[in-house]
Amino acid sequence: MKRRETVDTFRHRLRQAFASSGLSQSALARDAAIDRSTLSQLLSNDYDRLPRADSAAGLAMALNVSLDWLLGLSQDIHRGADMLKESLEIAPYAASPVDIKVSEWYRSAVGYKVRYVPANLPDIFKTPDLSRYEFQEFVTQSPEQAVQLTRDRLAYSRMPESEMEICSSLQGLQGFVRGEGIWSALDAGARRHQVERMIEIMDELYPALRWFLFDGRLRYSVPMTIFGPVRAVIYVGDMYFVFNTVDHIRALSQHFDRLIKAAIVQPPDVARLLERLLHNDGEI
Incomplete structure (x- = not known):
C-alpha cells in the first residue's frame, strides 16, 4: 500500500x-x-x-x-x-531466498519508518566498487548481487513515502576513511569516492534519511533493522533472527531510541563531518 x-x-x-x-x-x-x-x-x-x-x-x-x-x-x-506466529523466525542467509525475503520486508514497511544499524557502512551508500570489494570472497552472495541490492535499497529510500533512520559508530566511519580493518586492502581512491558518495546521498535525501553517529566507546549495537511496527530483524552473519511480536519490536525500538539519544553527531551535521574526515585522513 x-x-x-x-x-x-x-x-x-x-x-x-x-x-x-x-x-x-x-x-x-x-x-x-x-x-x-x-x-x-x-x-x-x-x-x-x-x-x-x-x-x-x-x-x-x-x-x-x-x-x-x-x-x-x-x-x-x-x-x-x-x-499463533512464532515469536522468532530464523531466516538463513542464502543469496536468492533471503534477498527476496528482505525485499519483501522493505515492501511491507512502505509508509512506516525503517530504523537501521548497519554491520559496517549503510548499504544504501555503497558504491559498486565498495560492494564488489566487500563481497569478492563471499560464499552466499556474488559481488554483482550485492551491487544490485544496494541499488534496490537506494531506490526504496528515494520513494516519497520512505523514511529511514540510521545509527552507527563514529569510530567505524573513521576506520573506513583511514583504511583500517577489513578496509585495509581497499585503495585510497575507492575510499575517497565512497565518502563523496555518502555526502552526495545525504545532501539529496535528508531529512527523510537521517544518520546518527554514536560514540562506539560508550555504546554498542548488533546490526539490525526495524521495519516500522511490523517486524524487527537482527543480522548475525549467516542468518537473520526475525522478531514478529509486539514486545520484541518494542524492546528493539527502545534500544534504537537510546542510540539516538546518545548520538554525538546529529543528521544535519553528518555531511560536514564526512568532509572533515575526508580532508583530515579520518581525524575530526
Whole structure:
C-alpha cells in the first residue's frame, strides 16, 4: 500500500476497534502508554502520519486486536493471529531466498519508518566498487548481487513515502576513511569516492534519511533493522533472527531510541563531518 492508503486504513481500523472497545480516549491512551493528544491526532482526518512502532504496538495490545490487522496487513482482527506466529523466525542467509525475503520486508514497511544499524557502512551508500570489494570472497552472495541490492535499497529510500533512520559508530566511519580493518586492502581512491558518495546521498535525501553517529566507546549495537511496527530483524552473519511480536519490536525500538539519544553527531551535521574526515585522513 502507498503511504496515504496505509494511513487511511490504520485510522479506519483504529476508530473501529476503539468504538468496539467501550474505552474512553483517556483510558485507551493510558493503556497504550501514549499521550491523549497523540491519540486524538491519530483519530483525526487531518493527521496524515503513522504512529511510532511502539505506539502502534501499544494500541493493538490495549484494544486486544492483531497488530497486523490494525496496520492493514491482515484481515484477521483477533490477536490470536499474532500469537499463533512464532515469536522468532530464523531466516538463513542464502543469496536468492533471503534477498527476496528482505525485499519483501522493505515492501511491507512502505509508509512506516525503517530504523537501521548497519554491520559496517549503510548499504544504501555503497558504491559498486565498495560492494564488489566487500563481497569478492563471499560464499552466499556474488559481488554483482550485492551491487544490485544496494541499488534496490537506494531506490526504496528515494520513494516519497520512505523514511529511514540510521545509527552507527563514529569510530567505524573513521576506520573506513583511514583504511583500517577489513578496509585495509581497499585503495585510497575507492575510499575517497565512497565518502563523496555518502555526502552526495545525504545532501539529496535528508531529512527523510537521517544518520546518527554514536560514540562506539560508550555504546554498542548488533546490526539490525526495524521495519516500522511490523517486524524487527537482527543480522548475525549467516542468518537473520526475525522478531514478529509486539514486545520484541518494542524492546528493539527502545534500544534504537537510546542510540539516538546518545548520538554525538546529529543528521544535519553528518555531511560536514564526512568532509572533515575526508580532508583530515579520518581525524575530526
